[in-house]
Amino acid sequence: MTCFTRLMCIIVLLLAPLTAAADASRTVLFDNSHGERFVIDGEGPLQLSGLAGVIRSAGARVAASDEAISDTSLQGADALVISGAFRALSQAEIQALVRFMERGGKVAVMLHIAPPLATLLERLNIRYTNGVVQENSDVIDGEPLNFRVRHFGDHAIFRSVESFSVYGAWGLMAGATGGRSVAESSPQAWVDIVGDKVQRSEETAAFAIAVAGNVGKGGYIVFGDDALFQNKFLDENNKALAANLAAWLVSE
Template identity: 55%
Template sequence: MSIIVLAFLMMTAPVLAAEKVLFDNGHGQRFQIKEQGPLQLSGLAKVIQAAGLEVGTVDQPLSDATLAGARALVISGAFRPLDPSEADAVARFIQNGGRVAVMLHIAPPMATFLDRLEVRYTNGVIQERENVIDGNLLNFRVVRMKEHPLFKGVNDFAVHGAWGLINQTDSAQVIAATGFQAWIDVDQDQKQSKEETASYGLVVLGTMGKGSFLVFGDDAIFQNKFLEGNNKILAANLAAWLK
């Protein structure tokens, strides 16, 4: 009888859910994890699932309630800003041990939230002079990376229209950057000047309370079209970091 009862209990015992990663879908995002087009994020979702994580979306305003039960949050390609109450909720989520990855398509909508993370972005996209892809200065391979598990097995990764990132405090640090001849056309005269030329941050890693965050200056890194080679390895490492 005890064997029968044990078997019954095993059959009826609840299956433990995998740790969940939520993708924000409530701020005008045009690139989705459930779509299959070249600029969509379905490939990234599969990579995260392959790491043993459950993937879901949140369409409602970000709050303690909508983030409850999640291990991590991804905000990729937002076209609308987070409300102050949403920024507060995401900050609490990180402080309580959550992990958040932000990927910029257009940077201004994320300005208020990035301020909470004490990260700034440049007032234009980067044009690189080194490791350029197909002659387009906006598209290039990133080779300057600090030692970090995010870059394990990654010799370089490709970006296609990236914003520069600046850490404002020691609680965050730039862990990937351009070469020293990169520039941003601040005065929009289509000419590179000495004042516009520098090495610009592309990935920032930071901590807040018990949790941590990553900010990527480009969301195309993980879009289906570009999710190959080292970019795909980077995605797998990101999944491990989220976990």
């Protein structure tokens, strides 16, 4: 081995710990201040400890916050996850989120019930259906509310993902400006808009299950379902999606 080669090996060894430390400096914060019932420190089937573990495996620090969303509570965070909120965000919190994304922050939102997040979705120019999507394709165990999603747009989160499963997803609609649909149901899916449990042609469409967009230097992704990342449903495909989500959240 030449002196030059030995020198390069020493440099690589010295730099390796610094690289690992840099990755570990990325922080993903989970919001616990809006009535969320499924959290990262719970080990039950509907909890999010598995998702937290996947994010840690991506080299990031994971923490939870019980504080209202603000510039102060987001200080030091690189990404924020809002999963299964049951209480609405205030306008001040939404403005803080926008500033966070403008600075480069990433925000991932998963809906359990859509109405509490109506004001946030409106700010992101996203509308939601008045009920959950029912499928006629790729249905899981004969339950139309549970189905596999296979139609993807161009987004890093879905790279090399063949499908993922949802369990009661709200249909999303991106407005003319801002976000875009990045994952959709089949065109045979429907939402019971009339409420008579009869599928009609005007209720049938390909509904967005995930919408993504950019805000300043950062951006967001909104999923119409929060079950897909709960411990019980982290099968091989959903876990692959979680790994891609983690990589996106910690990317610069």
